[in-house]
Amino acid sequence: MIMKIGVVGSGAIGLYVGARLQQAGHEVRFLLRRDYEAIRDSGLRVHSVRGDFHLDLVQGFRRPEEIGPVDLVLVALKTFDSHFLPDLVRPLLSQQTAILTLQNGLGNEELLADAFGPGRVLGGVAIIGANRGEPGVVHHLALGSIRIGEFAAGRSPRCERLAADFSAAGIPCEAVADLRAIRWEKLIWNIPFNGLCTLLNATPGALLAHPPTRALVIELMTEVISGANAQGLAELIPVAEMVAAQLAKTEKHTADYRPSMMVDRIEGRALELESIFRIPLQHAARRGVAMVRVGMLLALLDQGEQGERGGQKPDRPEHR
Amino acid sequence: MIMKIGVVGSGAIGLYVGARLQQAGHEVRFLLRRDYEAIRDSGLRVHSVRGDFHLDLVQGFRRPEEIGPVDLVLVALKTFDSHFLPDLVRPLLSQQTAILTLQNGLGNEELLADAFGPGRVLGGVAIIGANRGEPGVVHHLALGSIRIGEFAAGRSPRCERLAADFSAAGIPCEAVADLRAIRWEKLIWNIPFNGLCTLLNATPGALLAHPPTRALVIELMTEVISGANAQGLAELIPVAEMVAAQLAKTEKHTADYRPSMMVDRIEGRALELESIFRIPLQHAARRGVAMVRVGMLLALLDQGEQGERGGQKPDRPEHR
Numbered sequence: 001m002i003m004k005i006g007v008v009g010s011g012a013i014g015l016y017v018g019a020r021l022q023q024a025g026h027e028v029r030f031l032l033r034r035d036y037e038a039i040r041d042s043g044l045r046v047h048s049v050r051g052d053f054h055l056d057l058v059q060g061f062r063r064p065e066e067i068g069p070v071d072l073v074l075v076a077l078k079t080f081d082s083h084f085l086p087d088l089v090r091p092l093l094s095q096q097t098a099i100l101t102l103q104n105g106l107g108n109e110e111l112l113a114d115a116f117g118p119g120r121v122l123g124g125v126a127i128i129g130a131n132r133g134e135p136g137v138v139h140h141l142a143l144g145s146i147r148i149g150e151f152a153a154g155r156s157p158r159c160e161r162l163a164a165d166f167s168a169a170g171i172p173c174e175a176v177a178d179l180r181a182i183r184w185e186k187l188i189w190n191i192p193f194n195g196l197c198t199l200l201n202a203t204p205g206a207l208l209a210h211p212p213t214r215a216l217v218i219e220l221m222t223e224v225i226s227g228a229n230a231q232g233l234a235e236l237i238p239v240a241e242m243v244a245a246q247l248a249k250t251e252k253h254t255a256d257y258r259p260s261m262m263v264d265r266i267e268g269r270a271l272e273l274e275s276i277f278r279i280p281l282q283h284a285a286r287r288g289v290a291m292v293r294v295g296m297l298l299a300l301l302d303q304g305e306q307g308e309r310g311g312q313k314p315d316r317p318e319h320r
Numbered sequence: 321m322i323m324k325i326g327v328v329g330s331g332a333i334g335l336y337v338g339a340r341l342q343q344a345g346h347e348v349r350f351l352l353r354r355d356y357e358a359i360r361d362s363g364l365r366v367h368s369v370r371g372d373f374h375l376d377l378v379q380g381f382r383r384p385e386e387i388g389p390v391d392l393v394l395v396a397l398k399t400f401d402s403h404f405l406p407d408l409v410r411p412l413l414s415q416q417t418a419i420l421t422l423q424n425g426l427g428n429e430e431l432l433a434d435a436f437g438p439g440r441v442l443g444g445v446a447i448i449g450a451n452r453g454e455p456g457v458v459h460h461l462a463l464g465s466i467r468i469g470e471f472a473a474g475r476s477p478r479c480e481r482l483a484a485d486f487s488a489a490g491i492p493c494e495a496v497a498d499l500r501a502i503r504w505e506k507l508i509w510n511i512p513f514n515g516l517c518t519l520l521n522a523t524p525g526a527l528l529a530h531p532p533t534r535a536l537v538i539e540l541m542t543e544v545i546s547g548a549n550a551q552g553l554a555e556l557i558p559v560a561e562m563v564a565a566q567l568a569k570t571e572k573h574t575a576d577y578r579p580s581m582m583v584d585r586i587e588g589r590a591l592e593l594e595s596i597f598r599i600p601l602q603h604a605a606r607r608g609v610a611m612v613r614v615g616m617l618l619a620l621l622d623q624g625e626q627g628e629r630g631g632q633k634p635d636r637p638e639h640r
Contacts, residue, residue, distance in 0.1 A: 199519075200623050212619035219616075296539075296613050299532035300620075303520050 002026055003165065006070040006092040008085070009077030010035060010060075012130035012260070013102055015138040017074065017146070017171055019046050019055055024169030029067045031088065032060040038136030047133070048140035050170065069094035072162070075101040076126075078264070079108065079275035086115040093120075098158060100148060102126045104190060104260070105275025106183055106283060109151040122159055123179050124148030125186040129257045142253045145172040149179030177234065184228035185237070189246055190276050192220035193254075194261035195297040198271065199304070201262070205255025208247065216293070218243055223291040227284030265304070273301055322346055323485065326390040326412040328405070329397030330355060332450035332580070333422055335458040337394065337466070337491055339366050339375055344489030349387045351408065352380040358456030367453070368460035370490065389414035392482070395421040396446075398584070399428065399595035406435040413440075418478060420468060422446045424510060424580070425595025426503055426603060429471040442479060443499050444468030445506040448491075449577045462573045465492040469499030497554065504548035505557070509566055510596050512540035513574075514581035515617040518591065519624070521582070525575025528567065536613070538563055543611040547604030585624070593621055 007018040007030045014030070022028040032039060043056045061067050064087075073092045077085060082103070089099060093116065100122040101108045109123040129142030148163060150156050159175045166173035176182055193204045196213065207213040221243045229236050261271050277298040284291050327338040327350045334350070342348040352359060363376045381387050384407075393412045397405060402423070409419060413436065420442040421428045429443040449462030468483060470476050479495045486493035496502055513524045516533065527533040541563050549556050581591050597618040604611050 196620075200620065202623065207623070210623055213623045216616060216619040292612050293616050296536060296616055299536040300516075300520065303522065303527070303530055303533045 001161070001165065003071040004069075005029070005072045005074055006064075006067045007031060007074045007076065008064070008088050008092070009075055009081075009103070011076060011078065012132045012138055013126050013128060014074065014076030015044065015132065016046065016048075016128060016130045016140050017076070017102070017126070017166075019044055019053075019138070020169045020171050021074075021166075022055055022058070023053060024165075026165075026169070027059075029059045029061060029070065031064055031067060032062065035132075035135045036060055036062055038134070042136050045137045046140060047137065048144075049142060050140065050144060064088050064091040067092055070097060073097060073099045075099060075103060075108070075112070077103060078269070079103050079105060079272045080270040082108065082111055082275075085111060089116065098122060098162070100124060100162065102146065103275065104272050105187065105277075106279040107275050109179070113151055118152050121151040122148055122162070123151055123183065124173075125182050127186075129254055131258065131260075131263055142257055144170075145174070147174045147176055147182045149176040149182065151179060153178055153180070180231060181228075181233045181235070184224070184231065184233065184280075185242075187276065187280055188221050188224045188228070188237075188242060189250070190259070191224050191280070191294055191297070192217045193250070194259040194272075194276055195220070195294075195301060197259045197262040198265050199297065199300055201266075203256050203258065204250050208251060208255070217247075220293050220297065221246060223289075223294050224280070227280060227287070227289045227291050227294075230284060230287035230289045271301060271305060273298060273305070277301070321481070321485065323391040324389075325349070325392045325394055326384075326387045327351060327394045327396065328384070328408050328412070329395055329401075329423070331396060331398065332452045332458055333446050333448060334394065334396030335364065335452070336366065336368075336448060336450045336460050337396070337422070337446070337486075339364055339373075339458065340489045340491050341394075341486075342375055342378070343373060344485075346485075346489070347379075349379045349381060349390065351384055351387060352382065355452075355455045356380055356382055358454070362456050365457045366460060367457065368464075369462060370460065370464060384408050384411040387412055390417060393417060393419045395419060395423060395428070395432070397423060398589070399423050399425060399592045400590040402428065402431055402595075405431060409436065418442060418482070420444060420482065422466065423595065424592050425507065425597075426599040427595050429499070433471055438472050441471035442468055442482070443471055443503065444493075445502050447506075449574055451578065451583060462577055464490075465494070467494045467496055467502045469496040469502065471499060473498055473500070500551060501548075501553045501555070504544070504551065504553065504600075505562075507596065507600055508541050508544045508548070508557075508562060509570070510579070511544050511600070511614055511617070512537045513570070514579040514592075514596055515540070515614075515621060517579045517582040518585050519617065519620055521586075523576050523578065524570050528571060528575070537567075540613050540617065541566060543609075543614050544600070547600060547607070547609045547611050547614075550604060550607035550609045591621060591625060593618060593625070597621070 004027045007014045010030045018028045039058050039060045044058045045054050099120050109121050112121045126146045127143045130140045163173040163175035225237050324347045327334045330350045338348045359378050359380045364378045365374045419440050429441050432441045446466045447463045450460045483493040483495035
């Protein structure tokens with residue numbers, strides 16, 4: 001089924017997934033800021049490990065009112081801007097519009113459900129290594145699949161259909177019954193690697209090559225798994241197997257990749273500390289699990305934020 | 321009693337304490353590296369919160385054999401160079417020579433006792449905020465006292481005499497019966513502030529002004545006190561009172577002070593991770609206390625060491 005899709009948050013993930021969907025024949029409308037002029041003038045170039053391509057005609061808009069109602073809103077906004085979402089998404093909704101957030105961490109579906117009702121909302125995690133390049137260019141560097149699920153847990157024909165459409169568009173997509181499980185599973189990677197790579201300005205591969213930080217990565221993963229396993233997910237995550245799988249996947253695919261939070265800091269943006277750290281810490285604490293090292297990592301990253309902001313960096317292209 | 325004193329390790333603490341002792345009439349011989357020419361040509365200038373002074377004639381030497389036997393060896397070498405100590409100290413010893421180490425952290429008296437016998441060895445902690453300036457200049461910025469004790473615990477006339485001599489020289493000095501207690505007490509400050517200031521390139525005052533890092537400082541202090549209180553010291557350290565006292569003292573005296581480890585990193589030297597972090601962690605673990613956040617801080621600092629030395633850090637932001 002051809003969908004009309006609105007992409008809200010045209011960073012690396014939004015641009016890459018939207019471009020694949022347009023390439024597959026869907027009508028995709030991007031809400032753009034930084035890349036508006038470049039994409040209007042020259043289209044969108046995708047450098048991908050699965051083959052480069054170029055979209056000559058891309059529908060880019062500056063204001064959501066210009067996009068109008070769509071079948072699917074794809075939300076890929078950085079979570080430190082999530083408070084803008086109600087105003088950005090509202091103009092894109094018809095009676096039937098579904099909203100799928102691929103944002104990082106926890107709390108994203110809740111925010112959309114509060115604004116627009118839980119029935120519209122799906123969430124997903126992107127297992128995609130991508131960075132933006134110069135305006136009008138996105139780099140897909142590694143991996144490339146997504147997993148999605150209904151906010152109101154359980155399976156749905158809508159979710160299955162979306163998964164099939166994504167897969168057909170070259171974004172291998174699995175529909176899952178327990179969205180919280182995949183959210184927490186992604187945190188097992190995101191918390192140690194986004195956190196430590198940002199704090200230490202080192203790649204995942206460098207952290208894993210050095211025994212003390214490799215041990216720390218494992219300790220952080222173990223804490224996150226403890227937090228996850230206290231949430232009453234459908235299935236308990238086996239600690240040793242999950243840690244081994246995450247390490248192997250990282251060493252194979254993303255050793256030299258710069259996690260999104262590291263890129264955010266290098267480029268002077270805010271960090272997604274609320275969704276990737278603070279809300280998971282709260283969920284764990286509510287179930288009696290103290291993720292001590294995760295909490296320490298948050299405090300260390302947060303101090304850096306204070307430092308950055310005290311310096312009043314002028315160049316914050318992502319911020320409205 | 322006028323002593324002949326050999327200073328081994330002429331950094332900020334060695335130069336400042338040695339200068340005060342010479343000012344008070346003792347014969348002080350400094351083993352110098354960086355400052356040798358400057359001090360030979362122009363003497364030693366001390367900028368001190370207790371009054372500036374200048375020593376025109378300073379006995380500086382490049383090799384310990386040129387110093388010869390002394391009454392007291394004052395060891396203030398950075399602990400990452402401690403493996404040089406047996407060769408540096410041996411030429412300074414007569415039958416009666418005492419050795420007092422004011423080095424940071426744990427393990428310092430043990431190394432000297434292994435090399436020269438436990439009977440010669442005293443240890444102490446310097447509560448002195450001092451940095452080196454240009455060659456031939458030392459800055460005494462805050463506080464200024466020391467506490468010393470016998471390595472073989474207990475009181476001794478020798479230790480009491482030394483304390484009186486230091487005090488008379490303008491270095492208020494207390495002789496204590498339990499050297500391990502003052503070593504651990506200093507770690508309560510050194511571990512959080514040397515560690516976090518170095519990792520985050522922030523002053524103690526900046527860390528205490530920001531609630532998440534203030535909380536982390538308190539958590540780290542609490543872990544160190546737990547480690548200390550498991551060692552069978554003469555008296556248990558009361559957690560709340562000690563933390564409050566450390567915070568108040570820091571805010572009053574050393575909020576803007578750069579801890580020695582932070583200066584070491586800024587100036588490209590190695591860090592005193594073994595004596596300030598690794599050995600205390602081992603002592604705590606041996607008594608069944610896991611100082612989790614202290615261990616994490618060590619791993620993070622150690623990675624920075626690797627990064628500096630191994631060139632594992634990505635050198636430039638990614639701009640394509």
